[in-house]
Amino acid sequence: xxxxxxxxxxDACALSDACDSLGLPPxxxxxxxxxxxxxxxxxxxxxxxxxxxxPPGAARTHLCTRAIETGxxxxxxxxxxxxxxDAGSWGGVLTAAAVASGIQAVIxxxxxRDIDECRALGFPVFARRLTARTAxxxxxxxxxxxxxxxxxxxxxxxxxxxxDASGIVFLPADRATEIIAAAERIVAxxxxxxxxxxxGIPASTVMGADYETLLDRR
Numbered sequence: 001x002x003x004x005x006x007x008x009x010x011d012a013c014a015l016s017d018a019c020d021s022l023g024l025p026p027x028x029x030x031x032x033x034x035x036x037x038x039x040x041x042x043x044x045x046x047x048x049x050x051x052x053x054x055p056p057g058a059a060r061t062h063l064c065t066r067a068i069e070t071g072x073x074x075x076x077x078x079x080x081x082x083x084x085x086d087a088g089s090w091g092g093v094l095t096a097a098a099v100a101s102g103i104q105a106v107i108x109x110x111x112x113r114d115i116d117e118c119r120a121l122g123f124p125v126f127a128r129r130l131t132a133r134t135a136x137x138x139x140x141x142x143x144x145x146x147x148x149x150x151x152x153x154x155x156x157x158x159x160x161x162x163x164d165a166s167g168i169v170f171l172p173a174d175r176a177t178e179i180i181a182a183a184e185r186i187v188a189x190x191x192x193x194x195x196x197x198x199x200g201i202p203a204s205t206v207m208g209a210d211y212e213t214l215l216d217r218r
Contacts, residue, residue, distance in 0.1 A: 003176055004074070007041045007162055010183050014190075015162050015169040018182035024175065027167035028151035031107065035118040035125045039164040040105040044078050045071045046157045049110070049135075050142040051083040063141040064094050064106075070144070073102030076161055080148035081110025086131050087138035088113035095123045107163060109150045126163050 007015075016027035045067045054060055067077045077098070081089035090106050092114030098106065105124035106112070112127035113134070145157045153170050155161075160171040171179045 003160065003180060004042055006180050006184070007160055007171075007176075008039075010041075010162065010180070010187060011039065012162050012164045012167045012169050014183040014187050015171065015179060016167060017186050018179045019169060019171075021182055021186070022175070022179060024172070024179070025151075025153045025170075027169045028153055029167050031109070031126050031128055031150075031163075031168055033124060033126045033163065033165065034112070034115050034130065036122060037165075038124050039162070040076060040124050040126075041162040042074045042076045042104050042160065043072075044155060044157055044159045044161050044170070045075045045144070046146060046148045046155060047077060047079045047144050048142045048146055048148050049079060049081040049083065049089055049139045051085055051139055052142075053140055061141055063135055063139065064090060065097070066141070066144040068094065068097050068101050068103055071101065071103050074104050075102075076104050076163075077106045078148065078150060078155055078161065079106065079108045079110065080150065081108060081139060082149070083110075083139055085138050086111060087133050087135045088131055089135065089139070090114075090125065090127070091135075092117035095121055095125075099123055105163075107150070107161065107168060109148070124163075126168060 019026045047067050079089045089108045089110040090112040095118045108127035111129050111131040113131050118125045147156050155170050158173045160176050162169050
C-alpha cells in the first residue's frame, strides 16, 4: 500500500496529533471546505499569487493554469494569496479545467469565488473565505511549484496534504512516511479506547489512563 493510499485511510485529527508527537507543525485551522463534504488527501502542487503585475512585455499566465496543466491526476493545488486584496484566487472556469485534468481539489490561503459552480461540479474547495470579486487587475500569478505559506506552515510541491471538516495537515515529503506511521499508531490506540468506552468502562478511567500519553511514541 503506497503512502497516499495509507493517508486516505486517516483523518486530519490523527495526522495533526502525529505531527504534534514529532515536533512538527500540526493542523492549519479556519480554512473551511465550501463545496463538498469530502475529505481530500494527496500530493501538493503550489501556486503563489501577488499584487504586483508583471513588468511590461513579460509573458502573462492566468493564475493557476500552469498548475492545472502540469499537475497529475489526484494532485491538490494549494494557492497562497496573502495580498489582503479581496479577489478570488480560484474560480469556476479553473474548476472546470481542473476536473477535466483530474486535479483532485484546491486549497486557498485566501479567497475563492464561483463556489456554486464548484459545488455543481462536485469539486472540493477549501478557502479562507469567499468573494465574488475577480482577480483581474487585482492579483497575478507570481510562481508555480515554489515554497508557499499556509497558516504558519511552509508548503512545497511534492508534499502531501489531508483536509477535512476539522482542519488541514501538510506532510513534508521527507517526513511523510514517519508522520503516517505515527498517525496509524495513534488511530489504533484510540480505537482500543473507544472499544473500552463502548463496553461501559467509565470515561474518566479511559481518558485518564490513556489520553495524556496518547502521543507518546511507543
